[in-house]
Amino acid sequence: MSLSDEEIAAMSPAERRELTLRLVQARGLVPPSRTLERIRKWRIGLTLLCAVALIPWTVYLANTLPNHYEARxxxxxxxxxxxxxxxxxxxxxxxxxxxxxxxxxxxxxxxxxxxxxxxxxxxxxxxxxxxxxxxxxxxxxxxxxxxxxxxxxxxxxxxxxxxxxxxxxxTRMWRVPIPMPELWPDRESPRR
Known part of the structure; x- marks a missing residue:
């Protein structure tokens, strides 16, 4: 099957997104969703852990650092x-x-x-x-x-x-998802 430029131009953005995703998946360029989701959750957890750990560290520094310090x-x-x-x-x-x-x-x-x-x-x-x-x-x-x-x-x-x-x-920049909709089957295209 071959699509002409006119047929592609006539597609809605949602249809083009679906076609793009299917082409990428057909070439095997997308790792399995389970792997991507596991990596995503691990990174989110690590980032949150670091953010939470920085709170007491920042309070500690605010209370213990001297106002004047000679730096090496x-x-x-x-x-x-x-x-x-x-x-x-x-x-x-x-x-x-x-x-x-x-x-x-x-x-x-x-x-x-x-x-x-x-x-x-x-x-x-x-x-x-x-x-x-x-x-x-x-x-x-x-x-x-x-x-x-x-x-x-x-x-x-x-x-x-x-x-x-x-x-x-x-679509606002903060609403642009990572282009892997198979990870969010319950989500439609992002709201404006």
Whole structure:
């Protein structure tokens, strides 16, 4: 059986999603649902465990850390962080230039690193000109670039999902599911 471009264009997004899923399954590219579901549950459990464990740790740190601390390896810490930021930004630029999907995690990670950089610059600055420079840098450069690097890939992922018929146009990014509907037989396409 062969479908023409016109027949495919005439399909509804739901019909295209079903066809795409069937083609992927026919090629054996999808691991068994049981395996995927087990991995998903294990990762969710691990993530929740870490989040819960961080609560008492954060309270402990808030009550025990000194207000002033002389740090060892101060230069290596900041230079190492900036090297990691340069590597991630370069990887993002290369992936974006070559139109590779790895741009999603590299851009997102670069944005998060910029938010962390802004936070630590502001929080560790001395009052006065040093603090003012950190705040200006954060507000004018680091945080706006972080917003672009985080929001851009999210919008692009949504566009790819719509373009490939995985979701309806207008679906919000936080409603775009992982494209494996066989894992959620009781769910219809996501609501807007």
């Amino acid at each position: 390896h101060w230069v290596a810490t900041w230079v190492g962080f900036d090297i990691a930021l340069v590597v991630m930004l370069t990887a993002t630029a290369i992936a974006g230039w070559r139109r590779l999907q790895v741009v999603f995690p590299t851009a997102f990670a670069s944005g998060v690193l910029l938010v962390c950089d802004a936070w630590f610059d502001v929080m560790t600055s001395q009052p006065g000109a040093d603090l003012m420079q950190a705040v200006i840098s954060a507000l004018l450069f680091e945080l706006p670039l972080a917003l672009v690097l985080i929001a851009g890939p999210l919008r692009l992922m949504r566009y790819v999902a719509i373009r490939h018929g995985m979701v309806e146009p207008g």
